[in-house]
Amino acid sequence: MMLRALLNDHEGATIVEFAIVLPMFMVLLLSILDIGQMVYGKSVLTGAVHRAARSSATETRNFAEADASVLAAIRPVLPGVTIKPTRTSYYDFSDIGRPEKWNDTNGNSRCDANEVYTDENRNGQWDEDVGKQGSESSANDVVIYRVTASFDPVFKVPFLPSRWSNRTLTATAVVKNQPFGNQTDYGSTAGSCP
Numbered sequence: 007m008m009l010r011a012l013l014n015d016h017e018g019a020t021i022v023e024f025a026i027v028l029p030m031f032m033v034l035l036l037s038i039l040d041i042g043q044m045v046y047g048k049s050v051l052t053g054a055v056h057r058a059a060r061s062s063a064t065e066t067r068n069f070a071e072a073d074a075s076v077l078a079a080i081r082p083v084l085p086g087v088t089i090k091p092t093r094t095s096y097y098d099f100s101d102i103g104r105p106e107k108w109n110d111t112n113g114n115s116r117c118d119a120n121e122v123y124t125d126e127n128r129n130g131q132w133d134e135d136v137g138k139q140g141s142e143s144s145a146n147d148v149v150i151y152r153v154t155a156s157f158d159p160v161f162k163v164p165f166l167p168s169r170w171s172n173r174t175l176t177a178t179a180v181v182k183n184q185p186f187g188n189q190t191d192y193g194s195t196a197g198s199c200p
Contacts, residue, residue, distance in 0.1 A: 065186035
């Protein structure tokens, strides 16, 4: 009789069900918050990068101020964030991703074996990308401004320690500098590949 009464008693079932469902619910909830923070952070970062790129395309540009404005915009969304900005400038849109010109005598699509190249970006070596790194852009140059933001997630997903690690978001903007002066042409010095 006591066994039958115990089998028919359902008074603790809700607590047991809650204990089974709670971990899954918490993982789901924290995952949604984590993804939401990343999506919102990406949106804010993209907007800040576009604004900074536009302000950097003028004659009175200040790259340090532009980078600081990106950091100031993204810091409230991603606490503890660090940014790494890069700028690559090209003479024209058609030059983006183009290697420096060279005489590929052995046909292997690499500059080697003492093949002659033209140092178009004036850095003393052959490059697979003709773009000039840094803040060396001139009037009318096309500039690719890329910012990589690294941060620790605010919402740490339980049971998934690999998701707690440092994350990165990247945003890119492409602008053409205003014609505030004469555009510097590519260099024409010849060099020899190792």
